[in-house]
Amino acid sequence: MEKLEKGSKKLLNAWAFYDWANSVYTLTIASSIFPIFYATLFNSKDELVSAFGFNMKQTVLIEIITAFTFLVVAFLSPILSGIADYIGNKKGFMKFFCYVGGFGCIGLYWFNLDFIHLSVLFYFMGLIGYWGSLVFYNSYLPDIAFEDQQDAISAKGFSLGYIGSVLLLILNLAMVMKPDWFGFDIGTTEAEKDLASIKAMKISFVTVGVWWILFSQYTFYVLPKGVSAGHKVTKDVVLKGFQELNQVWAQLKQNLRLKRYLYAFFVFSMAVQTIMLMAVYFGEKEIAWGSAGEKTMGLIVSILVIQLVAIVGAVLTSKSSAKFGNIKTLIAINVIWLFLCVMAYFLHTPVQFYATATLVGLVMGGIQSLARSTYSKFLPETEDSTSYFSFYDVAEKIGIVIGMTIFALVDHFSSMRNAVLFLFVFFLIGIILLFRVPKYQK
Structure with missing residues (x-):
């Protein structure tokens, strides 16, 4: 080749x-x-x-x-x-x-x-x-x-x-x-x-x-195959990734805007990702579908609707952020997610599920793309953006672990409806933390 x-x-x-x-x-x-x-x-x-x-x-x-x-x-x-x-x-x-x-x-x-x-x-x-x-x-x-x-x-x-x-x-x-x-x-x-x-x-x-x-x-x-010459793996190489993450964390302490934004992202992202991973399981278990065939068709159609509407949502979010700014747009999207948690608690019929799925699609595509681009905009002048994004990805994954674990515990001891409703708390905290993000880095 x-x-x-x-x-x-x-x-x-x-x-x-x-x-x-x-x-x-x-x-x-x-x-x-x-x-x-x-x-x-x-x-x-x-x-x-x-x-x-x-x-x-x-x-x-x-x-x-x-x-x-x-x-x-x-x-x-x-x-x-x-x-x-x-x-x-x-x-x-x-x-x-x-x-x-x-x-x-x-x-x-x-x-x-x-x-x-x-x-x-x-x-x-x-x-x-x-x-x-x-x-x-x-x-x-x-x-x-x-x-x-x-x-x-x-x-x-x-x-x-x-x-x-x-x-x-x-x-x-x-x-x-x-x-x-x-x-x-x-x-x-x-x-x-x-x-x-x-x-x-x-x-x-x-x-x-x-x-x-x-x-x-x-x-x-x-x-x-790769971009660097081959070397022998040593203990220092194995630990290098964690050392870089630790360096990023130390640098974040000197960047108040980026640090506060990361706190907010960590909280609302764990709720968003948990809902996206468990949406179909919720629909299958909690919605009163008719026959097995109607349930299968209904759930898959809902997924397709979410995918299509997500494209529209991403475009609308982009235009909104250009006009009102990233943080204000993220706050508005989190408010919608907050109400979605309450709506999900009262869902029972397929029509209600379709309507909620449409709204989920509208805010799903936007919040993921805007969250990442906002983080990118807030980065300091650095040649080591890879380490910053590695930190971002690890934070997102750990957030998913915490979100899914809490969701599983509430589901196990109570119900999936209560688990979704409980995610309301994370969106509320995320909104409060977003309000605390400074407009400019001092």
Whole structure:
């Protein structure tokens, strides 16, 4: 393979194409079909699951595994990023996590309660594979693109990921809703038709894994191995990532505006990410759908609505921030999220769920992009922006761990409705902290 120069169109497109490959995981596995499939394994919504020596609610198990996965990613990413940079083999680490995630998705085909520990291992593999590979995927950007190219190629990657994931989800939806079109025996009874749909769901997990591994090959073929010469890994290299995070924390103490903004981001982000990760589980368990087919269709349509509206929300948020400023816009969005928590507590019908999903989509796309760009604007003049963003990413992951753990505890001892309502507190604290962010850095 010829060595491509930084800024090369072919190199940039190959990097962006990984979004096409891996985004199918978030839409099909994390956000739509897997939560629906998981619910079909239980005879009732109140049936407990036995795992790791405990009996717990169905959703609590997923919440705990998700929190644990993000804890592992938060701990490993500074170590592995430092090692990958030092030995000059980012691609090797990116491949490893890609294949772990892809085979984890394929393994979900055998997910069942009789082998629950092996089953949740496959779920863990998919989740850590996705987020682990993103650490190295994102770190490639300053290596392959000049500063004036980075926004455009990032947006292109997002667009490719959205198009690819929606296309596969539509195919998977057709498989689940019309399994006879794809050669499944649907029998003559409702039970037989439901069984055919469940088999189609299992096949959809395999399609995600195959899609992810297959389409990532072009990215791996074109991307360079790394940008630095290979070196031997030492103890200092392993600890380098944590030392850099500690240096950033020390520098934050001298930047009041950035420090206060990070406090606010940490609090409201943990609530936002928790809602996004658990939205479909909430809809499946708490909404009074009709038949199993109507529930499947309704939940997947809701996800598609959220994805479409999120694009509109991102545009509106961008225009609002240009007119009113980033902090004021973030405060307004957090106020909407705050009321969404209250609305979710009273949701019962599909129509109410659709309306709330539309509003979630409107503020979901905006708050993520604006939160990151606000952090970027508040950074001091520095050549070491990578360490600052590494700190930002680790803070976000730890926030998810805390958010998911609290959500799981409230869900376990009370209900998922109360867990969502409890997130109201985090948005309220986030709003208060945003008001304390100085307009200018003194």
